[in-house]
Amino acid sequence: MAQSTNALKKSKGILGALALLAVAVGLWWSLLVAPPDAYQGEVQRIMYLHLPSILTAYLSYFLVFIASGMYLWKREPKDDLLAHAAAELGVLFTALTIIEGSIWGKPTWGVWWTWDARLTFTAVLLLIYAGYLVLRASIDDQQRAASAAAILGIIGFLDIPLIHMSVYWWRTLHQPPSILRPDKKPWENVHPAMLTALTISFVGFLLLYFYLLSLRYRLGEMRQEIKALRLERGI
């Protein structure tokens, strides 16, 4: 038991160290190596934060979607724990995406915020999953809270295709995708040094995400153990 706990702690430490290294290399490439954009100049460097953070948020909500579906099907508490941990991180990365976008918007569009379709659907995504966390906290019965949150977690995920397609379906201020587009490969559309910076930043965000997720998941596990022990001892 103690050996497996130590091994788990060690693997978390290794993941954390790798994340730190990838983030440091990503920062170096993003700020010092990648060339400035031909039209936007230096301010385009915000893209190396903006794109990895929204993709990390999407990944997080995908995990919420899968884990919520599994919970409703199998009623395994571990699926609910994973959905809860992923939702909290998804909210963090979505909020950061909106803040970065706002800071990028001011020098390029002239405004901090506009009710553009993509921005609005992203704000809705943040509200849905912030609501998910509030909903969980407001229901005392753990199983009812998990079921209600799982339903919201699945419905909320439907907003992501809307965000992605919004730049095609509506006339928006937000540019169409540079990387995830059907007509061109990423390396045909983006300078190799920019693509390298973006890839390293994304790897850094992913490693950091899985490190934080492993800590948050274990926190949920410990809280459940505490609840069970308190119940057992009548505390």
Added chain:
Amino acid sequence: MGPWGYVALAYGIVWGAIVVYWFSLKRRYRDAENELNRLRSLEAAPGHEQN
């Protein structure tokens, strides 16, 4: 504000927020770990009376 000012603002807020979240997560993690150890030690001491 110049272009590098916006870049610095974005990078500062993002990495600042992530570090704050990480510290808060570590604190919650440590609190839970301590509470769990306390409850386990109570469990390991049979006959211990609760107040």
